[in-house]
Amino acid sequence: MNKNINTTLGLFYINSIIFLLSIFILDVNAETKIIAKRGDTLFKISKQYGVPLKELMYKNNFNDATKIIEGEMIIIPLKLNAKDNKNEYLNYKVVEGDTLYKIARNYNINLNDILSLNNLSNDSYIKLDQIILLPKGATYKIENRRENIKLASKKVFYHKTSRIENLSAIAEIHKISKEKINTLNKLNDPIKINPNIKLKIRRSKESKWLKYGSITINWTDWTYFDGNYVAQAKTKKNTYFYLAVNCTKRALNNTLDNSYWTNWYFPKTDFEFKLINDFCDQDFNF
Incomplete structure (x- = not known):
C-alpha cells in the first residue's frame, strides 16, 4: 500500500x-x-x-x-534557450528606418535567405519591433559603418537620406558642422531631415567628368547614400545612368538596365578595378 x-x-x-x-x-x-x-x-x-x-x-x-x-x-x-540556439536562428527586432535589404546588408547575409526563412517576398512590409529570423552565424558589421563614415567625411559632396535622419548624425558622418549644412542648403536649422532629401555637404567646383574605360563619371557628383556612394555617369553614346560603389565589399552597381539597379557585382575589367581603387583608396581635391 x-x-x-x-x-x-x-x-x-x-x-x-x-x-x-x-x-x-x-x-x-x-x-x-x-x-x-x-x-x-x-x-x-x-x-x-x-x-x-x-x-x-x-x-x-x-x-x-x-x-x-x-x-x-x-x-x-x-x-531562445541556449540549447535551441545551437540549431535554430537568430532573432532581430526591426528598428526605425529598417528594410529587408538593409538588414541583409548589415548582417552580410543573402536577402533571399531572410525572405525564405520568414515566409516573405521582396515587397513585404516590415513593422517597427517586428521580429525577423536571421540565419545562425549572422553578425552585425559595425566596422562597416566606421569605414563608411571615415570615407564619407572626405570623399563625397552630397548626402542623400533614405529615412528620417538626425542632422547632428549627418554632420558627424561628414565631419562638418550643422551650421555649414544649414548654410549650404539654406535650411532653417532643423533637427531632423526627411527621407529622400539630397543635402549639399561641401562646395564643389564645376562638374569634372573622368573617363574610365567605356564610361565617364561626374566625379564631383558623388553622394553618400545609406553606406554606399552614388554618382552620375554616361556611356560612349551619352546615355546617362547612375553608378554605385560599395567600398567595404569592393563591389559596383548601376542603373543601365532600364533605369533599375541591378545586383551588386565585383569588378572584372581593368577600368573597374581602377575605379574602385581611385575612389575607395585615394584622396581627391577639386
Whole structure:
C-alpha cells in the first residue's frame, strides 16, 4: 500500500516539475509572425520552422493542420534557450528606418535567405519591433559603418537620406558642422531631415567628368547614400545612368538596365578595378 502511495506521489512530483519547466520554457520563448503563402498549411509550416505541430495549432487556434491557410497571419513560437540556439536562428527586432535589404546588408547575409526563412517576398512590409529570423552565424558589421563614415567625411559632396535622419548624425558622418549644412542648403536649422532629401555637404567646383574605360563619371557628383556612394555617369553614346560603389565589399552597381539597379557585382575589367581603387583608396581635391 505504502509502495503504491510513494509511486503515486513520485509521479505527481515528476509531473509537477515537468509542468513548471514547461512554464519556464514558455516564458523564454519569443514569437514572430508570418503571412501564410499559397499552399501553406500548419503541417507544412511546422516542418519548415521546426515547431511542434500541436504547439503551432494551439498558438493559432486552428483545429485542422491540413487546411490551406493562404493569407492568414500565423504566430511562430521560437525558443531562445541556449540549447535551441545551437540549431535554430537568430532573432532581430526591426528598428526605425529598417528594410529587408538593409538588414541583409548589415548582417552580410543573402536577402533571399531572410525572405525564405520568414515566409516573405521582396515587397513585404516590415513593422517597427517586428521580429525577423536571421540565419545562425549572422553578425552585425559595425566596422562597416566606421569605414563608411571615415570615407564619407572626405570623399563625397552630397548626402542623400533614405529615412528620417538626425542632422547632428549627418554632420558627424561628414565631419562638418550643422551650421555649414544649414548654410549650404539654406535650411532653417532643423533637427531632423526627411527621407529622400539630397543635402549639399561641401562646395564643389564645376562638374569634372573622368573617363574610365567605356564610361565617364561626374566625379564631383558623388553622394553618400545609406553606406554606399552614388554618382552620375554616361556611356560612349551619352546615355546617362547612375553608378554605385560599395567600398567595404569592393563591389559596383548601376542603373543601365532600364533605369533599375541591378545586383551588386565585383569588378572584372581593368577600368573597374581602377575605379574602385581611385575612389575607395585615394584622396581627391577639386
